Amino acid sequence: MAKTTKQNKTENDERLNERLAHSGMRLTPQRRHVHEVLREKMDHPTADQVFLRAKETMPEISMATVYNSLDALVSCGLVRQVNADRGATRYCHNMQPHSHFYCDECGSVHDILQTVSPDDANFRMPRGFRLENIETTIHGKCPECSSSKKPRSNQIL
Amino acid sequence: MAKTTKQNKTENDERLNERLAHSGMRLTPQRRHVHEVLREKMDHPTADQVFLRAKETMPEISMATVYNSLDALVSCGLVRQVNADRGATRYCHNMQPHSHFYCDECGSVHDILQTVSPDDANFRMPRGFRLENIETTIHGKCPECSSSKKPRSNQIL
DNA sequence: GTGAATGCAAAACCTTTGCAACTGG
């Protein structure tokens, strides 16, 4: 059971290759391996954890290549980033319940007064999970950037 | 207009003091000042931006103190962190639309199959904002941590 | 008076970059 047959491997390679090629990128052993590591254990590993696991069977792989591979897989839609926002933590004086809107163009952050409440009938947790807080982050374009052709440059405002 | 009167200042100090003291912390000029900076311009500044603004009228304040003050204000409920999750970016092989659950106890991350969709009637954006994606992050305790007295230690799993 | 907080500098942590060597298509 769950034995990875040669047939599976080939299918996967084809899928990988297709997706990467579509974005003008190459299928390398390292990228294949990183993808395999992510498929093997879906516990949302960090780049460092991926690196450690990848090294087990590919000792010469480097951290830079792991980042490169992860970026490649993300940018061609094969892998998803969780908890990406790598910029600095921001602080907010508004203690009312609210959500945050991030402008992907100029980086500005705006308060949005609506929230998804934990007792929203639509949000039912699997058994055993104790929900304490829901955070909603909205990505898109702010009024300034969606109206003007020339967005104010990528300043972090 | 919007002139901060002495009366306002005193009221604010009292509120600050009460909240800090309640958590066993002291009201220092630096903390007061950092709080003031956040009230003055609610544009979700980063710690570095707070530092720069605070320095304008308190040149000797240090970055470490800004972080300390922000932490103090956050931990007594006077300020909110946005985009906090300071750990490393995590990667996820599941490309189906889903949300993520973070266990605040052990740090594990789990997929939750529900999402808030952009066309959810409940989520209506203010005029001019172009919504492209909604990310939902749920915080709480995972089944293991909410059942056992002794949670598995704060390993980042 | 005393534990908490400050300021400084150094360290830690995660990620990106520059570059010469290598390689997949």
Added chain:
DNA sequence: CCAGTTGCAAAGGTTTTGCATTCAC
């Protein structure tokens, strides 16, 4: 062949830490 990729080491940005001094209560 040659643009894309690798691996290494060094740099970058953000946050934390250690410690002697100072301060709030």
